[in-house]
Amino acid sequence: MSEERSFEGENAKMSERESMPYDVVIVGGGPAGLSAAIRLKQLADETGKEISVCILEKGSEVGAHILSGAVVDPRALDELFPDWRDFDDNPLTTPVTENHHWVLSKTKKWEFPHIAMPSFMNNKGTYTVSLGNFCRWLAGRAEAMGIEIFPGFAAAEILYNQDGSVKGVATGDMGIGRDGEKKPDYMPGMELHAKYTFFAEGVRGHLSKQLIRQFELDANSQPQVYGLGIKELWDIDPGKHVPGRVIHTQGWPLDDANGGGFLYHQENGQVALGFVTWLNYSNPWLSPFEEMQRWKQHPAIRETLEGGKRVSYGARAINDGGWQSVPKLAFPGGALIGCSAGFVNVPRIKGSHTAMKTGMMAAEAAFEAVQAERAHDELTSYEQAYEDSWVYKELRKVRNTLPLVEKFGNFTGTLLAGMTMWAEHIGIRMPFTMKHHRDNESLWRADQVKKIDYPKPDGVISFDRLSSVFLSNTNHEEDQPVHLTLKDPDIPIEHNLPLYAEPAQRYCPAGVYEVVEEDGSPRFQINAQNCVHCKTCDIKDPTQNINWVVPEGGGGPNYPNM
Structure with missing residues (x-):
């Protein structure tokens, strides 16, 4: 474990804040975090323990920052609540009735x-x-079981014990001005101490990223x-709505990049549609936002949207690394669960069920440890449970799908990926596992590739970024x-601008970053108020110069029905 912190300085800061003790603190109210909390309480009820x-x-509330397609495999929910289909408030009311791949x-x-x-x-x-509404439903179940949920409080700092184990987290201070000075409404953060702390922050979690580095959790992945x-x-013409119709697409408009689209007919006459661009693309002129707007103009997609109205917009990064990119999950005092570790099954385009299951497995390991009066050690039984689970087996089968498409392109790569999935499916284990390369290292110089001229939005099917962020x-x-x-404020203009324009x-889907002219010279401008917390900048910046940290709790998007 690398030494990167000063306990003396941290302890001095700790003394300024109030603290609350818990057996388990969970950072993040998504599918993994909520499932972990519910499973802990279920185990307590089953054993008569506290x-x-x-x-x-x-x-600002559970679900406000949740964004996914989503088509949900109920396998983990069947384990968490076997009788969920009999609930009066059953959250899954639109079964998939048609499945298309274009x-x-x-x-x-x-x-x-x-x-x-x-x-x-x-x-x-x-x-x-x-998925946001599904998480709101899980949160209601959790609160009814006595689980405390604190929305609007961002975990901003990891707390450590003297031996280096994780002690808990601290929420961010409120009422700090842009100049770093305390404002009249200043309120210090709160410390939450725990025997075990679960990090369920989602993709590229701010604290999870630190833990992976600190404990070298990715040393063998x-x-x-x-x-x-x-x-x-979108609200669409009722005559075009087919509840349960699911469509996935690949191919156009992406040329030398990979990804694809989805269009799901959900309840209430709405369709959820979206476009995923893999962030290993090489052309710095590419804009994932503009690719999505182009995709909507395809006749087969536009046909569904014409006569409808766009009602919401959002963006989020997705873990695509799969089985071989899952880091070590446990460390002294805590664990990574859900998308903080990355359990998405890429070809199935599903990760909620695997996230939920990993939260449940971590909960079972922590419950056993707490009842044995252990604290702040490594939950090795969680690691073992993962390796014995259906999550592990499901991800291992498809581990070569993404790298094959990346290496050989959409047509040949898809054929090869299909062959390997069939082989794994019938029990022929491939004798190799392909490697990944970091997304920030893939860009070519702007003068070596063709500039992409995107069409202007028509305001009917395609739109600009600022009106999208408004939604x-x-x-x-x-x-x-x-x-x-910014680790170095000079890099955007002195390095990124001449090399990569x-x-x-262009990669930010919310118009956060601009290069503006000031006194005849370019200046890098950050419109942080636009940020939808997608984490793309933290991932794709060529020199990893941008570091995303949590803003004040409650800030960011407020997604309805996303």
Whole structure:
């Protein structure tokens, strides 16, 4: 374990804050964090034991920052609540009834036959749903069980014991001005001490990233790689709405990049649609936002949207590394669960069920440790449970899918990926595991590639970024320290601009980054109030100069039904 912290300085800061003790503190109120908390309380009820649990959620409410397609496999929910289908407030009401996979050219589509896919790629038994609303439902169940949930409180700092184990977390101070000085409404953060702390922050978690580095959790795994998912919610013509219809696309408009689109017919006459661009793309002129707007203009997609109205917008990075990129999960005093570690099944385009299951497995390990009066040690039984679980087996089968497509392209790579998935499906284990390369290292120089000229938005099907951000209900207190920090403020203009035409202007889906003219010279401008917390900048910046840290709790998007 590397030494990067001063305990003396930390302890001095700790003395200024009040603290609250718990058995388990969970950072993040998504599927993994909520499932972990619920499972802990279930175990307490089953054994007649006591356990204290709390969840910190940086969004203004549970679900405010949750964004996913989503088609949910209920496998983990079946384990968490076996009788959930009998609940009056059953959250999964729209079963998938049609499953389509389209390969697109600029004007045409070709339907990929499902008979050519392994059975685990079928969406039979799954549901299309707002994942944010699903998390709100889980939160209601958790609170009814006595679990304390604190929305609007961002975990900003990891606390350590003298021996280096994790002691808990501290929430961010409130009422700090942009100049770093305390404002009249200043309120210091709160410390939450725990025997075990679970980090369920989602993709590229601010604290999880520190823990992976601190405890060298990725020493024996491949680098994590990512996609950027951009999503819109539309009210469409009732005559075009087919509840449960699920469509995935690949091909156009991406040329020398990879990714694909989705269009899900959900409840209330709405469709959720979105476009994922893998962040290993090489052309710095590429804009994932503009690719999504182009994709909507394809005749097969536009046909569904015409006559409808866009009602919401958002974006979020996605873990694409799979089995070989999962880091070590446990460390002294805590564990990574859900997308903080990365359990997305990329070809199935699903990760909520695996996130929930990992939270449940960590909960079982922590409950056993707390009842044995252990604290701040390493939950090795969680690691073992993962390796024995269906999550591990599911991810291992598809471990080569993404790298094959990346290496050989959409057509050949897809064929090879399909062959390996079929082989793994029938029990022929591939004797190799392909490697990943970090997304920030993939860009070519701007003068070596063709500049992409994107069409102007028509305001009917395609839109600009600022009007899109408006629909995300994003809000940050403007007089606070900028949460998009630069390790070296000179790099954007002196390095990124001449080499890559400063790609942050294009990879950010919220218009946060601009290069503006000031006194005849370029200046890098950060519009932090626009940030939708997608984490793309933290991932794709070529020199890893941008470090995303949490803003004041409650800031960011407020997604309805996303």
